[in-house]
Amino acid sequence: MYKKILALVITGFILWPVTSQAETSFSTFQEFSGEAANDNAGLSVTAVGDMNGDGYDDFVTAATNNDSGGDNAGAVYLIYGSSAALTSKVLSDSSVVKFSGAAANDYVGTAAGAGDINGDGYDDLLVSNSNSNDYAGVVYLLYGQATKYTAMSLSTASFIKINGETAGEQAGSAIARAGDVNNDGYADFMISAFDKDSNAIDAGAVYLVYGQATRFTDFTLSNVTAVQINGANADDFLATNLSAGDVNGDGYSDILLSTYTHNSNTGAVYLLYGQSSHLTNMNLSSANSVMFTGETAGDFTGMDISSGDINGDGYDDIVTSSVLNSVNGVAAGSVYIIYGQATALTTKSLSDTSVIKYWGEASGDAAGSIDVVGDINNDGYADLVVGASRYDNGSMLDVGAVYVLYGQAAGLTGGNLANSNQKFVGEYAYDGAGDGLSSGGDFNGDGFADVLVTAYTHDTNYVDAGVAYLGYLYIDSDRDGVAGTTGLFSGADCNDEDNTVSANQTYYQDSDADGLGNVSVTLSICSSTVPAGYVTDFTDTNDTVKDITSVIGTTNGDILITYVNGDTATMNVFDDEITDNAIVTPYTSNTQYYLVLSANGKKLALVDVYTKTVLATKVLSENNSYKKNTLLLKVLRKRDLAVIVSKKQSNVLVSLVRINFTKGTLKLKHQITLTNKKIVPASTIIHNKYIYLMKKDTKISKTYFVNKLLQLVKK
Numbered sequence: 001m002y003k004k005i006l007a008l009v010i011t012g013f014i015l016w017p018v019t020s021q022a023e024t025s026f027s028t029f030q031e032f033s034g035e036a037a038n039d040n041a042g043l044s045v046t047a048v049g050d051m052n053g054d055g056y057d058d059f060v061t062a063a064t065n066n067d068s069g070g071d072n073a074g075a076v077y078l079i080y081g082s083s084a085a086l087t088s089k090v091l092s093d094s095s096v097v098k099f100s101g102a103a104a105n106d107y108v109g110t111a112a113g114a115g116d117i118n119g120d121g122y123d124d125l126l127v128s129n130s131n132s133n134d135y136a137g138v139v140y141l142l143y144g145q146a147t148k149y150t151a152m153s154l155s156t157a158s159f160i161k162i163n164g165e166t167a168g169e170q171a172g173s174a175i176a177r178a179g180d181v182n183n184d185g186y187a188d189f190m191i192s193a194f195d196k197d198s199n200a201i202d203a204g205a206v207y208l209v210y211g212q213a214t215r216f217t218d219f220t221l222s223n224v225t226a227v228q229i230n231g232a233n234a235d236d237f238l239a240t241n242l243s244a245g246d247v248n249g250d251g252y253s254d255i256l257l258s259t260y261t262h263n264s265n266t267g268a269v270y271l272l273y274g275q276s277s278h279l280t281n282m283n284l285s286s287a288n289s290v291m292f293t294g295e296t297a298g299d300f301t302g303m304d305i306s307s308g309d310i311n312g313d314g315y316d317d318i319v320t321s322s323v324l325n326s327v328n329g330v331a332a333g334s335v336y337i338i339y340g341q342a343t344a345l346t347t348k349s350l351s352d353t354s355v356i357k358y359w360g361e362a363s364g365d366a367a368g369s370i371d372v373v374g375d376i377n378n379d380g381y382a383d384l385v386v387g388a389s390r391y392d393n394g395s396m397l398d399v400g401a402v403y404v405l406y407g408q409a410a411g412l413t414g415g416n417l418a419n420s421n422q423k424f425v426g427e428y429a430y431d432g433a434g435d436g437l438s439s440g441g442d443f444n445g446d447g448f449a450d451v452l453v454t455a456y457t458h459d460t461n462y463v464d465a466g467v468a469y470l471g472y473l474y475i476d477s478d479r480d481g482v483a484g485t486t487g488l489f490s491g492a493d494c495n496d497e498d499n500t501v502s503a504n505q506t507y508y509q510d511s512d513a514d515g516l517g518n519v520s521v522t523l524s525i526c527s528s529t530v531p532a533g534y535v536t537d538f539t540d541t542n543d544t545v546k547d548i549t550s551v552i553g554t555t556n557g558d559i560l561i562t563y564v565n566g567d568t569a570t571m572n573v574f575d576d577e578i579t580d581n582a583i584v585t586p587y588t589s590n591t592q593y594y595l596v597l598s599a600n601g602k603k604l605a606l607v608d609v610y611t612k613t614v615l616a617t618k619v620l621s622e623n624n625s626y627k628k629n630t631l632l633l634k635v636l637r638k639r640d641l642a643v644i645v646s647k648k649q650s651n652v653l654v655s656l657v658r659i660n661f662t663k664g665t666l667k668l669k670h671q672i673t674l675t676n677k678k679i680v681p682a683s684t685i686i687h688n689k690y691i692y693l694m695k696k697d698t699k700i701s702k703t704y705f706v707n708k709l710l711q712l713v714k715k
Helices: none
Strands: 008-010 012-014 030-033 041-049 057-062 075-079 097-100 111-115 126-130 138-142 158-165 173-178 186-194 204-211 226-229 240-243 254-259 267-270 291-293 301-308 317-322 334-338 356-358 367-372 383-387 401-403 420-423 451-455 467-471 506-508 522-524 548-553 560-564 568-572 579-585 591-600 603-608 613-619 628-636 639-648 652-660 665-675 686-687 690-694 700-706 712-713
Touching: 030 041, 041 451, 057 111, 057 451, 057 467, 111 186, 111 367, 126 173, 126 186, 138 173, 173 254, 186 240, 186 254, 204 254, 254 317, 267 301, 267 317, 267 712, 317 367, 334 383, 334 506, 401 451, 522 568, 579 603, 591 628, 603 652, 603 665, 613 665, 628 686
Parallel strands: 012 579, 041 467, 111 173, 240 301, 301 367
Antiparallel strands: 008 012, 030 467, 041 057, 057 075, 075 097, 111 126, 126 138, 138 158, 173 186, 186 204, 204 226, 240 254, 254 267, 267 291, 301 317, 317 334, 334 356, 367 383, 383 401, 401 420, 451 467, 506 522, 548 560, 560 568, 579 591, 591 603, 603 613, 628 639, 639 652, 652 665, 686 690, 690 700, 700 712
């Protein structure tokens, strides 16, 4: 999907301002990267509780295409938490425990925490393989223990095998903890077989397995140990996702089951209340369940579900999503919150006015991966994270984004996700960050919930190796209940080592006296008095010269620079030019460097506006002067490139220039000339590795492909 590119044309100038982004990149997170190309690590990631009882939560991620147990056998990785914050590493690191798929083409890629099933004080782990045994499926159960596990195959005896009933039913298509449904002190868990012909063809089924003091041995889901909950209708494929929480605050965990294919892909979520006696086999078409239906056919409601107490009233709330809902643009996606209460909830449509609704920022964002992740900022309320894996960050398509919404006593009120408390964006195009999120865990035991996010097509070390991100948003090293300054975001404790809460006051040196400080020189003192030579603002990117608010073209080959404090300066770029200039800035947040294209299209310059120097000049045309010019800056083939399209009458010149901002150089990589009256330079579109020269009627006139040698190849 294309994002429209808007240019402002003023008196012959074409200005492309730097995008001012308040977002935080996932590059600031700890990265757990796949072992090899095409592993797709991070296809799933989740906190699994404390498996070794050391007081720190642990988490797992999976690589569905890992080949350790055979081609595409898949693997699950267990990372133990610790008092010291975990740091980035490749999943082959010796500190990571690897559970390899049992056989080739198992594509193991789903894992979940089960809670403490046998009440021994150690949380337990579920791993599923819905492809096994001719797609009958199998779920592996691994009990927690004080001794840390070491690498092993899922086929080893340490894993309890829970087998699907019949070929093709895909048991383990979803797995999840169910909490304690009967409040007997043992955690329960759920397994779905969404292809099971239970109540009708492909109605699907969910099996609820009650925990018990005695350890399970291998069993099949037809065993009386499991309660079978059948889908209501043909092609419902119950359950795509599973979750649980105590929605009515009665001490019994309630379970949530989703079917996004229900009623022409409108989708639905079912709520079943827990009770002291065991539930019995049932059909959802006749059971005493509560049903929440999507708004519109094709919404795919229930693609994700979660639960937690967002407003701190003692009742867990229900959160679900519709990734293709189009309230804010086609497939922008929506998230719905239904607040828990003591009185039993009743069946309703998610269009009901009592339902709180958030939506994606733009068409195609597909906002809808969700999780109530615990208390990130330690204010007593569970917080909600929302992923939009198809979010575009400027010209970088499908980088993905994750939004954080802090819980509050008044409850969340809905609206555009652009108004969230925090926003994180993917590192590279097509990463799809946020496709998966985790139930929150506290991996360093400081009382603040941490965040897990997936980007399974990320290329940290290899193509599509994948990555699971861990974000310590706030860290309380001295465990006094108030975060210090070592997390991604600073807390209110400026001395996080003394076990007392100190007012956090960090000041930033302002060398150029423009009112803005720089993070390179800071002073952290427990005082509200600003020291001389310091300020509270740290946004100055270069503290040796006054910060710049704007750069615009003027006449006589000059550019006009305006500073934060109102001062101005001019800089001559082309000595032999007496006409106006067209100026473009890099798409990064660094406003130090500008590209300047002469109005006649003959010269391109790379300018450092801080030092007011021309770093490099490149002649694009020795003879012809062009009346219509456009300049686009893109990353193609992982290189910074300028694409200049110039036209005079029917003569068209297309230039491809490589920019090296570090070395301050410009290099003309390729140039083509053609005759075409219909091409409109200002309508040029660049998508992926293609350059489209457009006509006035927005139809494509010419298409060029940028090859590995950074040459333009006609298509």
